[in-house]
Amino acid sequence: MIFFAAAGAVLLPPVIFLLILQARRMRRLAAQVSEGALFRNMVNQVRDVAVTMHDMADGGRVIFANDAACLHFGVSRETLLTWRPPNWNPTVGAADIAALYRKLKHGDSDTLETMHRIATGDLVPVEVMLLCQVHEGAPVIIAYTRDIRARKAEEARRLAYERAEGYAHDLNERKRLEALLQRREHSYRTLVENLPDPLFRYDTECRRTYVSPAVERATGKPASELVGRTPADAPLVAGAQNERLLADIRHVLASGKPVVSEMAYQAPDGRLRQFQNHFGPEFDANGAVTGVLSIMRDITELKRLETLMRKREEEFRALVENSPDIISRYDLDCRRVYTNPRGVASLGGDLARILGTTPADLPGGEPGARYLEAIGDVIAQGKERSIELEWRTGGPETCLHVRMCPEFDVHGRVSHVLAIGRDISEIDEYRRVIHRQAFSDALTGLPNRTLLSDRIRHAIADAAYHGHQFGLMMLDLDHFKEINDTMGHGAGDALLRMAAQRLQASVRPYDTVARLGGDEFSVLLPNMRKGDDLATVAGKILHELAEPFEVEGQELFVSCSIGIAMYPDDSTGFDALYKYADSAMYHAKQMGRNNFQFYQPEFTRRSQDRLELEAALRRAQKRGELMLYYQPQIELQSGGMVSAEALLRWRRDGYGIVAPDRFIPAAEVCGLIIGIGEWVLRTACGDVVRWNQGRAVPVRVAVNLSTRQFVRNDLAGSVRRILEETGCDPAWLELEITESLLLEDSREVAATLEALHGMGLSISIDDFGTGYSALSYLNRFPVSQLKIDRSFVQGVPAERDKCELVKAMLSIAAALRLETVAEGVETAEQAEYLMAHGCRLAQGYLFGKPMPLAQFGALLLEQDAPVQ
């Protein structure tokens, strides 16, 4: 409005009417003139925007222009105020201007880019913002024009740049894709050309359009002979196979579906190779079949492996099916899914009934439950396990060793359990035998020392827990060694077996009778209420063993000595109980055998004494403390000394002269008697050789032999050596043995006696009459003399029975032509009686006590001296 007024003030012609109007307007404007000038100045100050006002009623003529507009168009304001749009834009007509005004309603604006031709004739790009106004009914447009040459140039430059870039980019992309395609093509070609599997491509006429190099390698036919030709024209296989090949291709072409078949091709080396052919359809973009792609895979090796595997499978199946082991497979419910024939047989012979069962069903019972549990463990743990089962299904009981292995699926989870059961009944039997051997005595079948020790330890633990007491007996058969040595080991064994049975029968079933070795037994009696009970059992054992044993047709009488220790009264310790029972038994022996003794603390002392005695005896041998006394044997008729008995003495420090009864039993027990016996023999032989030097009628020497010297000791050999060493005439040596030695009827003893007799020695039976009733041995052994025991001699002539016995002995000796010597003759009456009844020789205090060597030597000299 301001512009309009200002423009009006400049442009209206000076006519009267118009003057009047003008005057009116001028007056109105006069008030506003100072305000219009102000705004015109302001608009003129806008330098970079050309502001023009156009009278739309006058073809858009410029009715106002600011300074910037004049500069923009390059004309003066006067000129510019005459211009209409076609002046700067020849393409714009009056109709365009009218249309523009119609388009723009009052107050609306529009912005457009267009070109202005300026005074220099140049076309200048501009951005024009048009504002439609109505001023006092007259339509005007105010245009704000901005020169955008710089911006357009920049845009053009950027566009040009971007176009150039884009082109390069497009070019590169095409090249890249081409290269990629080439690479891919090359890569696929390389792949296909190097595929070991022969590859064919057929068109819809079954012609080969491509043949890979592998075809030539496989068939020997070059691609040039095959490409462009059908299998019918250029066959690779003969006859029916080729027909089938063609049929397969046609089928794929017709159906659009793949086909797989196998056929044999002849390789260049002439060998037939098996191939698997994959025929696959090729389609165009519309899904129509355009050909067939065929890939052949050489499966010759696969076939060979298949055959091999089938063969192996058959072999393994045969192995499993014919295995003597029971082989079963169990599922995760522990049910049998497979059982081999051996397993079927062992479970009742009906496979249909067996499959699906668990071990709890078959064999069932305790072994079945254990087996089931073990399989469950293998499933849960995934680890192998082994168990042993006693298995009985109809037949005899079988001992099985079952090994269970987990089988896993592809995820590593247990899927089955394979169980292999091996019949180890025989091994089990061996084990039992070995166990028996380890823990029982082979001869009697009784528990041995090891098992007894174990049971004693259990008894101790049990008694300690329950506050019970128990007894332990040690038991030794009296004189068993003599029986064994004389009657032989067979008889000894038989006796031991019978004794074992009697012992077993004498005790309760839960008592333990054990054989410790030799003739030593032990009885463990748990839970005995009091010592009296033990005494009752011991008495019963003595009674049972006192009954005669019939061994090899002979009646044998055996007694035993029993030692008893009690838990906890004597000791609570295993070793002490053992030792105490042993001491008590030794004491029972000392007490004359055939009795039982409860342990007493003093036995320990005695046993210690015994050990000390043994040690002292060893020392005595080395120190020369042993010596021989000699007791004369005289001829009753003449009173002359004919012989001397060598009797052992021990001059022991602090004890004086110790008699043999005090140490010989200990020497026999510990084996020292062998060395001592040899020393006695050597010493006596040496002495008799000296005595007889120069004697017209030689004396003899009698040496006592212990039974132990006859056992495994080559007694005859050592006697021979001693005779040679000492130069003793065998006729000067008598050997005194006990009756019991002969009663044992041992081959070894018999042989030794024969050997000694053969060497010219005489054998004398010592203590005759005190031993056993059987006299048959007198005939069987080379015995030359009987020594009537002192106990009989000392009863004569006062005791009638003794007299009768002595007479009987003398008559037996006479009948058997045996020499007789009466022992222990102390009185003249005894001597007279004996002489009167035919006894030729005598020995006893009446004629001389045992005396040291020197004294005996003197006595001998005295006897030899001529009577004054």
Ligand SMILES: Nc1nc2c(ncn2[C@@H]2O[C@H](COP(=O)(O)O[C@H]3[C@@H](O)[C@H](n4cnc5c(=O)[nH]c(N)nc54)O[C@@H]3COP(=O)(O)O)[C@@H](O)[C@H]2O)c(=O)[nH]1
């Ligand atoms: N294996 C060996 N045994 C031997 C040896 N030396 C002796 N002995 C045996 O020891 C037993 C005891 O002998 P000892 O103490 O010497 O007693 C002998 C005599 O002293 C005794 N005797 C002799 N006469 C009388 C007498 O009138 N009255 C009486 N009360 N005692 C007398 O008798 C023993 C000899 O007996 P014996 O041997 O049976 O003839 C004794 O059994 C010996 O066998 C040895 O070296 N080895």
